[in-house]
Amino acid sequence: MSSSKRELLDLYEAMQRIRRFEERVSEQFAAGKIPGFVHLCIGQEGVAVGACAGLNPDDYITSTHRGHGHLIAKGGELDKMMAELYGKETGYCKGRGGSMHIVDVGLGILGANGIVGAGTQIAAGAGLSSKVRDSGQVVVCFFGDDASTEGMFHESMNLAALWDLPVIFMCENNLYGQFTPYEKHTRVPNVAEKARAYGVPSVIVDGNDVLAVREATDEAAKRARSGGGPTLIECKTYRWHGHMEGDVYGYRTEAEIEQWKEKCPIAGLRSRLIAEGIASQEEFDGIDEKVEAAVAAAIEFAEGSPDPDPSTATENVYAVESRSGVIPESDEVDQLPMAVAIQQALREEMERDESVVILGEDVAIGVFGVTAGLLSKFGGNRVLDTPISENVIAGAAVGAAMTGLRPVAEIEFGDFLTCCMDPIINQMAKLRFMTGGQVRLPLVIRTNTGSGFSAGAQHSQSLEALLMHVPGLTIAVPSTPRDAKGLLRTAIRSDNPVLFFEHKGIYFNPGAVPRGEYTIPFGSADIKRPGTDVTVVAIAAMVNKALSVAERLAEEGISIEVIDPRTLVPLDRQLIIESVKKTGRLVIAEEGCLTGGFGAEVAATAAKEAFDHLDAPIERVAARDTPVPFAPKLEQAVIPGEDRIEEAIRAIVGG
Ligand SMILES: Cc1ncc(C[n+]2csc(CCOP(=O)(O)OP(=O)(O)O)c2C)c(N)n1
Numbered sequence: 001m002s003s004s005k006r007e008l009l010d011l012y013e014a015m016q017r018i019r020r021f022e023e024r025v026s027e028q029f030a031a032g033k034i035p036g037f038v039h040l041c042i043g044q045e046g047v048a049v050g051a052c053a054g055l056n057p058d059d060y061i062t063s064t065h066r067g068h069g070h071l072i073a074k075g076g077e078l079d080k081m082m083a084e085l086y087g088k089e090t091g092y093c094k095g096r097g098g099s100m101h102i103v104d105v106g107l108g109i110l111g112a113n114g115i116v117g118a119g120t121q122i123a124a125g126a127g128l129s130s131k132v133r134d135s136g137q138v139v140v141c142f143f144g145d146d147a148s149t150e151g152m153f154h155e156s157m158n159l160a161a162l163w164d165l166p167v168i169f170m171c172e173n174n175l176y177g178q179f180t181p182y183e184k185h186t187r188v189p190n191v192a193e194k195a196r197a198y199g200v201p202s203v204i205v206d207g208n209d210v211l212a213v214r215e216a217t218d219e220a221a222k223r224a225r226s227g228g229g230p231t232l233i234e235c236k237t238y239r240w241h242g243h244m245e246g247d248v249y250g251y252r253t254e255a256e257i258e259q260w261k262e263k264c265p266i267a268g269l270r271s272r273l274i275a276e277g278i279a280s281q282e283e284f285d286g287i288d289e290k291v292e293a294a295v296a297a298a299i300e301f302a303e304g305s306p307d308p309d310p311s312t313a314t315e316n317v318y319a320v321e322s323r324s325g326v327i328p329e330s331d332e333v334d335q336l337p338m339a340v341a342i343q344q345a346l347r348e349e350m351e352r353d354e355s356v357v358i359l360g361e362d363v364a365i366g367v368f369g370v371t372a373g374l375l376s377k378f379g380g381n382r383v384l385d386t387p388i389s390e391n392v393i394a395g396a397a398v399g400a401a402m403t404g405l406r407p408v409a410e411i412e413f414g415d416f417l418t419c420c421m422d423p424i425i426n427q428m429a430k431l432r433f434m435t436g437g438q439v440r441l442p443l444v445i446r447t448n449t450g451s452g453f454s455a456g457a458q459h460s461q462s463l464e465a466l467l468m469h470v471p472g473l474t475i476a477v478p479s480t481p482r483d484a485k486g487l488l489r490t491a492i493r494s495d496n497p498v499l500f501f502e503h504k505g506i507y508f509n510p511g512a513v514p515r516g517e518y519t520i521p522f523g524s525a526d527i528k529r530p531g532t533d534v535t536v537v538a539i540a541a542m543v544n545k546a547l548s549v550a551e552r553l554a555e556e557g558i559s560i561e562v563i564d565p566r567t568l569v570p571l572d573r574q575l576i577i578e579s580v581k582k583t584g585r586l587v588i589a590e591e592g593c594l595t596g597g598f599g600a601e602v603a604a605t606a607a608k609e610a611f612d613h614l615d616a617p618i619e620r621v622a623a624r625d626t627p628v629p630f631a632p633k634l635e636q637a638v639i640p641g642e643d644r645i646e647e648a649i650r651a652i653v654g655g
Helices: 005-030 045-052 068-073 078-085 118-133 145-149 151-162 191-196 210-225 254-261 265-275 281-303 338-352 374-378 390-402 414-428 481-493 541-554 573-583 598-609 632-638 642-653
Strands: 060-062 139-144 167-173 202-206 231-236 333-337 356-361 383-386 406-411 444-449 474-476 498-503 510-514 526-529 534-538 560-564 567-569 586-593 619-623
Touching: 005 045, 005 068, 005 078, 005 210, 005 265, 005 281, 045 068, 045 139, 045 167, 045 210, 045 231, 045 265, 060 118, 068 078, 078 281, 118 139, 118 151, 118 167, 118 356, 118 390, 118 414, 139 145, 145 151, 145 167, 145 191, 151 167, 151 191, 151 390, 167 191, 167 210, 191 202, 191 231, 202 210, 210 231, 210 265, 265 281, 333 338, 333 481, 338 356, 338 374, 338 481, 338 510, 356 390, 374 383, 390 406, 390 414, 406 414, 414 444, 414 498, 444 481, 474 481, 481 498, 481 510, 526 541, 534 541, 534 573, 534 642, 541 560, 541 586, 541 642, 560 573, 573 598, 586 598, 586 642, 598 619, 619 642
Parallel strands: 060 139, 139 167, 167 231, 202 231, 356 383, 356 406, 406 444, 444 498, 474 498, 534 560, 534 586, 586 619
Antiparallel strands: 333 510, 474 567, 526 560
C-alpha cells in the first residue's frame, strides 16, 4: 500500500497527539488534578492510528477502558477529552463519563467502555445496524487480549461470523491482562487462533508498525464492505505505563519495558521516514511543536472550564418521552389472546417503521407462537433468528439502537435475563446518562415471566422487581391483551430501553383488544375494578386473581378496588396514593418473591404518602422466599393464589 508524504506525516502526527496527550494526562493525574481510574495506551499508538487511518468519517469504532488513543485517532477533540477527564461540564460527556467512558456519536465513536469485552457486543450490534440499513459502514472493535477470555467476545464473534457483519475485531495484545501475563489466562498462544473457531479470518501484525496495522485494516475493511464479514487482526504491542496510573505492582521487569521502548511506534516511523529521505528532522520538530501547543491548550481549556452543577446530577437518566403522542383507543374491540395482541403490535410497528427489527432465539418459529409468521412477512434482515447467546442478543440490541435501529430483542425465558445482565444493567441503562445525553437507546427486551407450569426454578421466576433497582430502565408488566398491545407499541416507539415482561400463564387468555392503532402511556396505572373498602395493587397474573377475589367478596359487601400499575418503572404512585386515601386499606399482590419485591416499594410509598389515611397494616401477598419448585403441589404452596389474596384482605377488613 503506497502512501503520500502527507499521509505518512499525518500518521506520525496522530500518534504524537496521543502520546503527548497521555503523557500530560499522566502528569496531571499525579498532580491530583484528574480523578478516577486512568488507563494509558502509551506505547500502543500504532494500533489506534493504523486502524483508524483508512476509515470513513461515518464508520464506527468501539473502544475499551484504555480508549484515549482510539478516540483521538478517530478524530476526537483534545479539549473535550481533557475536560471530560477533569470531570468538567465542557467534557464530551459533561463530566458524567470520565476517562473510561468517552463517546462522540457524531464521529462514530460508540464509546470507551469500563466493562471488559462489552465493546464486542456493541460492535456486533452496530455491524448489524449497518448491514440492515445497507449503509456500507464498517465497525472497528478495539479490545484487549484478555477480553478474548470473556464470554461476550465469543458470542459476538460467533454472531458476527454467522451474519457476515462488517466488524473488524482489532485486538491490542499488550501481553498483559491487568497484572497477569496473557499466557496465564489461556492455553491459546495467539488471540488470532480463537477467530478460527468461529470461521473468521485472522491475521497477526506488528502493532508497533502503524503501516502494517493500516494495511491489514484496509484489507479487512474491503472484505467487510463487500459483504465478506468480519476479520480479527491481532496487533502485538506493549503498554509502557502500568495497567492504570498509580499501578506500582512490579509484575514486569524493567528490562522488558526497556526492550519494548526500543520498538517505539512513533520513533520508529520518524527514523524510517528520515532515513528514506521522505521528511526532515525540522518537519517532525514542527509537528511536535504543533501537537505540544494543542495539548497545552486542552489542559488550559479543561482547567478553565466549570464543574457540572450538582443540581443537574440526575439529568439524562431517561430520554424525555412525548406524552402528547398517546393515541386513544377505539370502542370497537376484538376478543384476542395476549400472545396474538402482542404479535399484532409487533407486526403493525414493523409495518409502520422499517427501523424496527426483531432478534432472538427461534423467533422464526416463535416461542409461545408470539413471533410466528413475522419472518415470512418481513424477511431475514428484520426478523433475526439468533444463536443461543442471550448476552450478545441484548448487547447487540444496544449497539443497534445506538446506530439507528429500534431493536425488539426476545429473551426466551425471563430467567435467562441472568445471562445478559451486563448489557442490561451496565450498558442500556447507563449509556444515555454516561454520555451526557448523547445517545438514545430505543430498544425493547421482550421476555416472559411467572410460574404455573411445573417448569422448575430456572424457568418460572418473576424477576421484574429485581430490575426496578436499576435507574435507566423502563419496566412494563401487562396483565391483559389490551394493555399488552398498547404498552408494547409505546415501548417500541420509546427512546428508552424497555423491559417488557409477559406472564406466560396468561398468554392464551382472551380479552378485548381495541381495533386499530392505540398506545398506552407508561406510568399510567389502570383501575381494573373500582371499590371503596380495600385497595389491591396487583401485577401480571395476580390481577385476574385479585379480580376474582374482588367479585366473590363483593357478595359479602366488601368493595375492592383493583389497581394494575402496568409499568413498575415509571410507577403511577399518585393513583395508588389516591386510592389508599379513599379506602384506607392496602394489599399488594405479586408473583415474585416477598423480600425486596415490588410490594415493598408500593408499601413504602403508601406508608409515607397516605399514613394518616391507613386504617390497618399494609398486607403483602407474594411468592415465598424460595425457588419455584417443580412438583405442582409444591409450586402451588410457593406461588400465591386467590386464597392468599383473600386471606390478606380479610385480615385487614376483619371479616
Ligand atoms: C467485566 C470486567 N471484568 C474485569 C474488569 C477489571 N479490569 C479492567 S481492565 C482489565 C484487564 C483487561 O485486559 P485486556 O483486555 O487485555 O486490556 P488491557 O488492559 O491490557 O488494555 C480488567 C481485568 C472490568 N473492568 N470488567
